[in-house]
Amino acid sequence: xxxxxxxxxxxxxxxxxxxxxxxxxxxxxxxxxxxxxxxxxxxxxxxxxxxxxxxxxxxxxxxxxxxxxxxxxxxxxxxxxxxxxxxxxxxxxxxxxxxxxxxxxxxxxxxxxxxxxxxxxxxxxxxxxxxxxxxxxxxxxxxxxxxxxxxxxxxxxxxxxxxxxxxxxxxxxxxxxxxxxxxxxxxxxxxxxxxxxxxxxxxxxxxxxxxxxxxxxxxxxxxxxxxxxxxxxxxxxxxxxxxxxxxxxxxxxxxxxxxxxxxxxxxxxxxxxxxxxxxxxxxxxxxxxxxxxxxxxxxxxxxxxxxxxxxxxxxxxxxxxxxxxxxxxxxxxxxxxxxxxxxxxxxxxxxxxxxxxxxxxxxxxxxxxxxxxxxxxxxxxxxxxxxxxxxxxxxxxxxxxxxxxxxxxxxxxxxxxxxxxxxxxxxxxxxxxxxxxxxxx
Amino acid sequence: xxxxxxxxxxxxxxxxxxxxxxxxxxxxxxxxxxxxxxxxxxxxxxxxxxxxxxxxxxxxxxxxxxxxxxxxxxxxxxxxxxxxxxxxxxxxxxxxxxxxxxxxxxxxxxxxxxxxxxxxxxxxxxxxxxxxxxxxxxxxxxxxxxxxxxxxxxxxxxxxxxxxxxxxxxxxxxxxxxxx
Numbered sequence: 001x002x003x004x005x006x007x008x009x010x011x012x013x014x015x016x017x018x019x020x021x022x023x024x025x026x027x028x029x030x031x032x033x034x035x036x037x038x039x040x041x042x043x044x045x046x047x048x049x050x051x052x053x054x055x056x057x058x059x060x061x062x063x064x065x066x067x068x069x070x071x072x073x074x075x076x077x078x079x080x081x082x083x084x085x086x087x088x089x090x091x092x093x094x095x096x097x098x099x100x101x102x103x104x105x106x107x108x109x110x111x112x113x114x115x116x117x118x119x120x121x122x123x124x125x126x127x128x129x130x131x132x133x134x135x136x137x138x139x140x141x142x143x144x145x146x147x148x149x150x151x152x153x154x155x156x157x158x159x160x161x162x163x164x165x166x167x168x169x170x171x172x173x174x175x176x177x178x179x180x181x182x183x184x185x186x187x188x189x190x191x192x193x194x195x196x197x198x199x200x201x202x203x204x205x206x207x208x209x210x211x212x213x214x215x216x217x218x219x220x221x222x223x224x225x226x227x228x229x230x231x232x233x234x235x236x237x238x239x240x241x242x243x244x245x246x247x248x249x250x251x252x253x254x255x256x257x258x259x260x261x262x263x264x265x266x267x268x269x270x271x272x273x274x275x276x277x278x279x280x281x282x283x284x285x286x287x288x289x290x291x292x293x294x295x296x297x298x299x300x301x302x303x304x305x306x307x308x309x310x311x312x313x314x315x316x317x318x319x320x321x322x323x324x325x326x327x328x329x330x331x332x333x334x335x336x337x338x339x340x341x342x343x344x345x346x347x348x349x350x351x352x353x354x355x356x357x358x359x360x361x362x363x364x365x366x367x368x369x370x371x372x373x374x375x376x377x378x379x380x381x382x383x384x385x386x387x388x389x390x391x392x393x394x395x396x397x398x399x400x401x402x403x404x405x406x407x408x409x410x411x412x413x414x415x416x417x418x419x420x421x422x423x424x425x426x427x428x429x430x431x432x433x434x435x436x437x438x439x440x441x
Numbered sequence: 442x443x444x445x446x447x448x449x450x451x452x453x454x455x456x457x458x459x460x461x462x463x464x465x466x467x468x469x470x471x472x473x474x475x476x477x478x479x480x481x482x483x484x485x486x487x488x489x490x491x492x493x494x495x496x497x498x499x500x501x502x503x504x505x506x507x508x509x510x511x512x513x514x515x516x517x518x519x520x521x522x523x524x525x526x527x528x529x530x531x532x533x534x535x536x537x538x539x540x541x542x543x544x545x546x547x548x549x550x551x552x553x554x555x556x557x558x559x560x561x562x563x564x565x566x567x568x569x570x571x572x573x574x575x576x577x578x579x580x581x582x583x584x585x586x587x588x589x590x591x592x593x594x595x596x597x598x599x600x601x602x603x604x605x606x607x608x609x610x611x612x613x614x615x616x617x618x619x620x621x
Contacts, residue, residue, distance in 0.1 A: 283540050290491045293564050297470045297485045311563065321540060
C-alpha cells in the first residue's frame with residue numbers, strides 16, 4: 001500500500017467510501033422495501049381475510065352447501081396472491097377447502113383461533129381469521145397468500161438499487177479521480193519542489209559550513225600572522241628606539257666634532273697669523289740681508305765677507321719663507337680638509353637629525369602598527385567567535401535541512417508513487433553531501 | 442688710442458748716448474730681479490737700496506709707465522714700471538714669488554727712481570766685453586743680454602732707463618740737460 005500514491009489512495013478511499021455508502025444504502029433500501037411490502041401484504045391479507053370471514057360466516061352458521069359457500073368466495077377468487085382458503089368449523093372440521101394452485105396446505109396451521117393471526121412460513125403468509133356471527137364463534141378462516149409478488153418487487157427494487165448504486169459508485173470513482181488529481185498533482189509538485197529545495201538548502205548549509213570551517217582556518221592563520229607582525233612590530237620598535245638613541249648620540253657627536261673642527265680652524269687661523277708674522281719677519285730679514293749684501297758689494301773687497309754673511313742670511317730667510325709657504329699650503333690643505341670635515345659634519349648632523357626624525361616616525365608608526373595589529377587581533381577573536389557561532393548555526397541549519405530533506409522525502413513518498421524518484425532525490429542529496437564533505441576536506 | 446700701442450722703447454728708437462765709449466772687459470756686480478717672466482739685472486753701483494713696495498700714490502695725467510710716487514724714509518720717489526715700458530713683452534705674475542714685491546731704488550746722478558720688482562734673485566758677478574761698435578739689443582735701455590741659470594737676463598742701463606722714462610714723460614733727462 002505504501003507504494004501507492006496519494007491519488008490512488010484518494011481514489012481508493014473515496015471509492016471505498018462511496019461503495020460502503022452505496023452498499024448500506026442499497027441494503028437499507030432493499031430491506032425497507034421488503035418490510036414495507038410485507039407489511040402491505042399482511043394488511044392486505046388481513047383485510048381480505050376479514051372480508052372473507054364475514055362473507056362466509058352466514059354459510060358456516062347455516063351450514064349451507066359447500067357450493068353456496070364457494071359462491072360467497074367467488075368475489076375473491078383469482079386474487080393474484082391468494083393461494084389457498086380453508087374454512088374450519090368450531091369443531092375443527094374442514095368446512096371448505098379452496099386452493100388456487102396445487103399446493104399442499106400445511107395442516108399444523110389449520111387450527112381455530114380466537115384472534116386474527118398472521119404467520120409467515122416460507123414463501124407463504126398464513127392468516128387465521130376467526131369467523132363470528134352474532135357474537136358466536138363459528139370457526140376459523142385460514143388463508144394463504146404468496147410472497148412471490150413481494151419477492152419480485154424486492155428483486156426489481158434490488159436491481160434498480162444496484163444499478164443506481166453502480167452509477168453512484170462510478171460517479172464517486174470519477175469524482176474521486178478528478179478530485180484526487182486536482183489535489184494530488186499540486187501536492188506532488190509541491191512535495192518535489194520542497195524536496196529539491198530542502199536538498200539545495202542542505203547542500204548550501206553544508207557548503208556554508210565548509211566555508212565557515214575554511215574561514216575559521218583562515219582566521220587562525222591570520223591571527224598567527226598578526227601575532228608574528230605584533231612580535232615584529234615590537235622588535236622594530238625596540239630597534240628603532242636603539243636607532244633613535246644612536247642617531248641622537250651621532251648628532252651630539254657630530255656637533256662635538258664640528259665644534260672641535262671649528263676650534264681647530266680657529267687655532268689654524270691663529271697659526272696663520274703667526275705664520276704671517278713669521279713671513280713678514282722673514283721677508284724683512286730677506287730685505288735686510290739683500291740690502292746688507294748690496295752694501296757689502298758696494299764696499300768692494302772689504303765688504304766681501306759681509307756680503308757672504310748677508311747672502312747666507314738671505315738664503316736662511318728664503319728658506320724660512322719657503323717653509324712658511326709650505327706650512328701655508330699645508331694649512332690651506334688642512335683648512336680645506338677641515339671645511340670639508342665641517343661640511344661633512346653638518347651633513348652628518350642633518351642626516352643624523354633626519355635619521356632621528358625617521359627613527360621617531362618609525363617608532364610612532366610602529367607603535368600605531370602595534371596598536372592596529374592588536375586591534376586586528378581582537379577583531380580576529382571577535383570574528384572567530386562570530387564565525388564559530390555562525391558555524392554552529394550553520395550546523396543546526398544543516399541538521400534542520402537534513403530533517404527537512406527527510407520530511408520532504410517522506411512527503412514525496414506519501415504524495416508521489418515513484419519510488420525511483422525518491423531514490424533519485426535521496427541519492428542526489430547524499431551525493432551533494434559527499435561532494436560538500438569532499439570540498440570541505 | 443686705437444689698437445695695441447707699440448712698445449715704448451720702439452717709440453724712442455733714438456739711441457741714448459752710451460755710457461761706455463771704448464771697447465773693454467768689464468766685471469761688475471749685478472743684482473737680478475724678476476718682473477713677470479723676464480729677468481733683469483742692474484749694476485749694484487746704481488742701486489741705492491731695496492725696500493718693500495709700500496703704498497704707491499698715482500699721479501694724475503702721468504703716463505702709464507709712471508706708476509706713481511711713494512715715500513721712502515722721507516724721500517719722494519718716482520715708481521717706474523718696466524712692464525709698462527716694455528709693453529706686451531712682460532707679463533706680470535705673482536706665481537713662484539716667495540717674497541713681497543720690492544722696490545729697487547736706483548740712482549743716476551741726482552735723480553732717484555724706484556723700479557718695481559716681483560722677486561730679487563740676488564747678487565751675481567758678471568764679466569762682459571763691451572764693444573761700442575757691436576750690435577746692441579733692440580731695447581735702448583738694455584745694455585746687453587746674457588744667460589743666467591737658463592734664463593735670459595737683460596742688463597739694464599740705468600741712465601738710459603731714466604732718460605727713456607723722462608723722455609716718455611715729456612721731460613728732459615739729466616743727460617739731455619747736460620748736452621747743451
